Amino acid sequence: MKNILVTGGAGFIGSHLCERLLKEGHHVICLDNFFTGSRKNIEHLTDNKEFELIRHDIVEPILLEVEQIYNLACPASPVHYQYNAIKTIKTSVLGVTNMLGLAKRAKARILQASTSEVYGDPILHPQREDYWGNVNPIGIRSCYDEGKRVAETLMMDYHRQHNVDIKIVRIFNTYGPRMAENDGRVVSNFIVQALKGEDITIYGDGTQTRSFCYVDDLVNGMMTLMNKENFTGPVNIGNDGEYTIKELAEMIIELTNSNSQIVYKPLPSDDPCKRRPDLSLARKELDYEPKVHVREGLLKTIEYFSSVI
Numbered sequence: 269m270k271n272i273l274v275t276g277g278a279g280f281i282g283s284h285l286c287e288r289l290l291k292e293g294h295h296v297i298c299l300d301n302f303f304t305g306s307r308k309n310i311e312h313l314t315d316n317k318e319f320e321l322i323r324h325d326i327v328e329p330i331l332l333e334v335e336q337i338y339n340l341a342c343p344a345s346p347v348h349y350q351y352n353a354i355k356t357i358k359t360s361v362l363g364v365t366n367m368l369g370l371a372k373r374a375k376a377r378i379l380q381a382s383t384s385e386v387y388g389d390p391i392l393h394p395q396r397e398d399y400w401g402n403v404n405p406i407g408i409r410s411c412y413d414e415g416k417r418v419a420e421t422l423m424m425d426y427h428r429q430h431n432v433d434i435k436i437v438r439i440f441n442t443y444g445p446r447m448a449e450n451d452g453r454v455v456s457n458f459i460v461q462a463l464k465g466e467d468i469t470i471y472g473d474g475t476q477t478r479s480f481c482y483v484d485d486l487v488n489g490m491m492t493l494m495n496k497e498n499f500t501g502p503v504n505i506g507n508d509g510e511y512t513i514k515e516l517a518e519m520i521i522e523l524t525n526s527n528s529q530i531v532y533k534p535l536p537s538d539d540p541c542k543r544r545p546d547l548s549l550a551r552k553e554l555d556y557e558p559k560v561h562v563r564e565g566l567l568k569t570i571e572y573f574s575s576v577i
C-alpha cells in the first residue's frame with residue numbers, strides 16, 4: 269500500500285485513476301482546484317477512508333508526504349485551456365515545478381501527464397516518441413502545447429540535475445464516462461448533440477483524423493508506466509485506430525440512433541490535420557495493448573451521458 273497523490277484527481281481521467289488506485293489498496297490524496305473537475309466525479313469515493321480530498325491549486329507550493337505523484341492537473345480541452353491561457357501555461361510551468369520540488373523533497377516518483385499535442389500538427393505519421401514535433405509557439409493552442417513541452421523539459425532536467433525519479437506519458441485523445449458535458453471535446457460534444465437531437469458540429473470538412481483511447485486502457489498504461497523500473501519515457505499511450513472526424517460523427521449518430529444532422533463550422537486555427545500514436549515503445553517496454561474497441565467504448569460513454577443529461 270502506497271501513499272499516492274493525484275493532482276487533477278477530480279477531473280475526467282483523474283477520477284478514474286483515483287478509483288483504480290483505491291481498488292488496488294492504496295491511500296489516495298486527490299488534489300484539485302475544481303476548474304474543470306467536479307466533486308460529482310469523486311463523490312462515490314469520499315466514503316472510502318483511504319481517500320483524501322484537498323482543494324488546492326498546483327501553481328502554489330504544497331507540503332505533503334507521498335511516495336508517488338501522478339500530475340494530471342491542467343485543463344485539457346481547447347475551450348477550457350484557452351479560457352485563461354496565461355493560467356494554463358502557469359499550471360504547466362509553475363505547477364509542474366512545484367510538483368517536482370515536492371517529489372525531490374519527499375523522494376517520491378512523479379509521473380507527468382503529457383500529451384500528443386507536443387507533436388503539434390505532425391509531419392511524421394504515425395507519431396513516434398523520437399519525433400520533435402511541429403508546434404506553433406505563438407498560436408491559440410500554444411499555452412497548452414508549449415506548456416506541456418516545457419513541463420517535459422522540467423521533468424528531464426530535475427531527473428538529470430537532482431536525480432528525481434520521473435515518468436512521462438504522452439496521452440492521445442482519451443474519452444469515456446465523466447467527461448464534462450460542456451467540455452467542448454469532440455466525443456462529448458457529438459454524443460451530447462446526438463442524444464439531444466441537436467446538429468452535430470463538425471469543425472472544418474471533417475477529414476482531419478484522431479485516434480480515440482478508452483479511459484480504462486489509458487489508466488492501465490499509466491499505472492504500468494508508474495511502476496516500471498529503469499524506464500522514464502516519454503512514451504505514447506493511446507489507441508492506434510485512426511478515424512476522420514466525419515467517420516466519428518457518423519458512428520455516433522448510428523450508435524445513438526439519432527436523427528441529428530451534421531453541420532459544418534469553421535476549423536479553429538492550428539487544429540492538427542492528423543494524429544495517431546505509434547505504440548511500438550509502449551508495447552515493447554510496458555507490454556501495453558489497448559483492449560477497448562472504439563465502438564464498445566463509445567457505447568459505454570453514450571450510456572453514461574444518457575444517464576446524466
Ligand code: NAD
Pocket residue numbers: 275276277278279280281282299300301302303304305306324325326327339340341342343344345359363381382383384438439440441442443
Ligand atoms: P480534465 O479537465 O477533466 O481534468 C483536469 C483536472 O485538473 C480538473 O479536475 C481540473 O479542475 C484540475 N486542474 C486544472 N488546473 C489545475 C491547477 N492549476 N491546480 C489544481 N488542479 C487543476 O481533463 P482530463 O482529460 O482528465 O486530463 C487530465 C490530464 O491528462 C491533463 O493534464 C491533460 O493535459 C492530460 N491529457 C488528457 C488528454 C485527453 O484526451 N483527455 C489527452 C492528452 C493529455
Ligand code: UDP
Pocket residue numbers: 345346441452453454455457458469470471472476478513535536539540
Ligand atoms: N471537433 C469538431 N467538432 C466539435 C469539437 C471538436 O469537429 O464539436 C474537432 C476539432 O476541430 C478537432 C477534433 O474534433 O479537429 C478533436 O478535437 P478535440 O477538441 O476533441 O481534441 P484535440 O483537437 O485537442 O485533439
